[in-house]
Amino acid sequence: MHVRAVFISENDRSTLQGWIRAPTTPQRTALRSRLILLLSEGLSARAVARQLGVSRHTVDLWRERYLTEGRDALTRDRPGRGRRPAVIR
Numbered sequence: 001m002h003v004r005a006v007f008i009s010e011n012d013r014s015t016l017q018g019w020i021r022a023p024t025t026p027q028r029t030a031l032r033s034r035l036i037l038l039l040s041e042g043l044s045a046r047a048v049a050r051q052l053g054v055s056r057h058t059v060d061l062w063r064e065r066y067l068t069e070g071r072d073a074l075t076r077d078r079p080g081r082g083r084r085p086a087v088i089r
Contacts (some may be wrong), residue, residue, distance in 0.1 A: 005039070005040070005042055006036060006039040006040045006063055006066065006067065007040065008036065008037075008040045012070075012071050013037070013040070015071055016033040016036060016037055016071065016074075017033075017037070019033045019074075020033050020034060020037075026075075028077075029074055029075050031052060031054070032062050032066075032074040033074060034052060035048055035052060035054070035058075035059060035062050035063075036062065036063070036066050036071075036074065038051065038052070039059070039063055045059040045060055045063070062074065
């Protein structure tokens with residue numbers, strides 16, 4: 001099995017750990033942070049998915065997004081995601 005490790009800087013590691021500990025961090029950001037930290041420890045995508053209760057596709061998606069866009073990508077969703085605004089008449 002090929003494990004594609006994620007190497008993160010000490011600055012990023014510190015920031016991600018801070019996001020996980022902060023009570024005001026949105027849960028989705030904390031989950032994404034945990035995901036990247038586990039990958040940086042050398043766990044496989046399958047092991048991370050199992051530990052966090054997400055799909056392997058989710059792990060792969062956030063690994064790629066972190067590697068291409070950096071840590072700030074973990075704090076935002078792409079346009080078109082999430083609940084559509086309600087129309088109030």
